[in-house]
Amino acid sequence: MTTSKGLEGVVATQSAISSIIDDTLTYVGYDIDDLAINASFEEVVYLLWHQRLPKADELAELKQQLADNMSVPQAVLDHFKTYDIKKVHPMAALRTAVSMIGLFDEEAEEMNPEANYRKAIRIQAKIATLVTAFARIRKGQEPIAPKSDLSFAANFLYMLSGENPADIEEEAFNKALVLHADHELNASTFTARVAVATLSDVYSGVTAAIGALKGPLHGGANEQVMKMLTEIGSVDNVDSYINEKLENKEKIMGFGHRVYRKGDPRAKHLREMSQKLTKIRGEEKWYEMSIKIDEIVSGQKNLPPNVDFYSASVYHSLNIEHDLFTPIFAVSRASGWLAHILEQYADNRLIRPRAEYIGPGMQKYVPINER
Ligand SMILES: CC(=O)SCCNC(=O)CCNC(=O)[C@H](O)C(C)(C)COP(=O)(O)OP(=O)(O)OC[C@H]1O[C@@H](n2cnc3c(N)ncnc32)[C@H](O)[C@@H]1OP(=O)(O)O
Numbered sequence: 001m002t003t004s005k006g007l008e009g010v011v012a013t014q015s016a017i018s019s020i021i022d023d024t025l026t027y028v029g030y031d032i033d034d035l036a037i038n039a040s041f042e043e044v045v046y047l048l049w050h051q052r053l054p055k056a057d058e059l060a061e062l063k064q065q066l067a068d069n070m071s072v073p074q075a076v077l078d079h080f081k082t083y084d085i086k087k088v089h090p091m092a093a094l095r096t097a098v099s100m101i102g103l104f105d106e107e108a109e110e111m112n113p114e115a116n117y118r119k120a121i122r123i124q125a126k127i128a129t130l131v132t133a134f135a136r137i138r139k140g141q142e143p144i145a146p147k148s149d150l151s152f153a154a155n156f157l158y159m160l161s162g163e164n165p166a167d168i169e170e171e172a173f174n175k176a177l178v179l180h181a182d183h184e185l186n187a188s189t190f191t192a193r194v195a196v197a198t199l200s201d202v203y204s205g206v207t208a209a210i211g212a213l214k215g216p217l218h219g220g221a222n223e224q225v226m227k228m229l230t231e232i233g234s235v236d237n238v239d240s241y242i243n244e245k246l247e248n249k250e251k252i253m254g255f256g257h258r259v260y261r262k263g264d265p266r267a268k269h270l271r272e273m274s275q276k277l278t279k280i281r282g283e284e285k286w287y288e289m290s291i292k293i294d295e296i297v298s299g300q301k302n303l304p305p306n307v308d309f310y311s312a313s314v315y316h317s318l319n320i321e322h323d324l325f326t327p328i329f330a331v332s333r334a335s336g337w338l339a340h341i342l343e344q345y346a347d348n349r350l351i352r353p354r355a356e357y358i359g360p361g362m363q364k365y366v367p368i369n370e371r
């Protein structure tokens with residue numbers, strides 16, 4: 001047996017959903033650069049779930065299905081008020097809330113492709129409502145119902161703030177959703193596949209995936225990037241702050257990647273949006289600080305930024321609270337998790353690797369009074 005710490009370089013499954021080859025990311029063979037510029041998030045959801053782009057009527061049908069399924073049971077909204085909501089991280093709340101909506105789904109335990117697809121639609125639709133409702137309830141505000149004539153991206157921003165987003169805001173948010181939707185066998189997607197490969201249900205897979213995305217080495221990094229930018233505070237402080245961290249061998253959040261070597265192709269799209277949005281807000285310093293950090297970390301450590309780095313200043317410029325950055329990642333990535341869950345069910349085998357044992361050799365049991 002050979003051991004690969006962190007399963008680096010191990011190919012654990014076959015998948016027809018997304019690929020990373022020579023630092024190029026594709027969804028079902030479509031280059032992420034092409035999709036980021038042209039596609040709506042709903043089109044990408046369809047692409048990931050059906051492995052082809054939708055025709056106009058198919059896209060309209062999916063949009064309608066998502067709109068029809070956005071409301072969540074009142075009991076789930078009420079449960080947000082049963083704990084000290086201001087002290088709870090929204091990712092922890094989301095993990096529980098997604099599991100909880102499964103309790104109200106009469107098809108939760110139905111294990112056939114049609115029922116699983118219907119659950120995928122429900123989860124994708126409701127996860128946006130859960131995040132925005134949580135964000136409002138913790139501020140003492142009422143949740144806002146979605147508008148059926150808005151896109152998924154615009155609806156999310158509308159349900160969060162109560163205002164229709166400007167075109168540039170919708171464009172930026174849609175792009176962020178498209179860019180985060182899937183990423184081959186990343187840690188949270190792998191988690192989802194491991195969970196459902198036991199033939200557990202779809203809600204278990206998504207709940208497990210949310211738990212894995214939450215950590216700062218994965219999706220949680222975007223919130224940590226904004227924390228770092230806030231701590232640095234100004235372009236003048238970047239040099240000393242970053243160099244001190246690097247000298248202390250601390251990690252700079254939003255940099256490095258297990259798979260990409262030359263760089264994450266998603267980062268440039270978010271960098272562009274960061275530049276545009278921070279300018280519109282008159283808060284260019286977030287972009288300027290980010291660029292300077294990028295120069296130092298890429299230059300000195302040869303570690304390019306990943307998807308989490310520039311998304312932080314993009315979301316901040318959209319007036320989004322910093323601890324909602326990772327839940328937003330989950331809203332988008334749910335589409336990828338669900339695609340992988342459906343793919344796993346379609347050709348399932350239990351996922352069960354081995355561990356190389358490094359503990360003591362055979363020992364004889366010693367009764368407790370003789371130890
Ligand atoms: C959506 C996403 O999940 S993208 C990733 C989001 N996560 C982050 O941005 C957190 C910061 N980055 C990291 O921690 C890592 O780069 C990861 C987790 C993304 C990838 O990790 P791995 O492939 O396991 O690389 P690992 O952590 O072993 O790092 C390899 C070397 O590069 C260094 N390194 C990696 N990332 C960074 C970083 N962000 N800052 C400074 N040094 C780094 C490590 O210290 C290590 O150095 P060493 O060999 O001298 O000990």
Ligand SMILES: O=C([O-])CC(=O)C(=O)O
Pocket residue numbers: 180182183185186187218258259306307
């Ligand atoms: O693929 C990974 O390891 C992490 C990542 O970039 C993602 O999930 O988008």
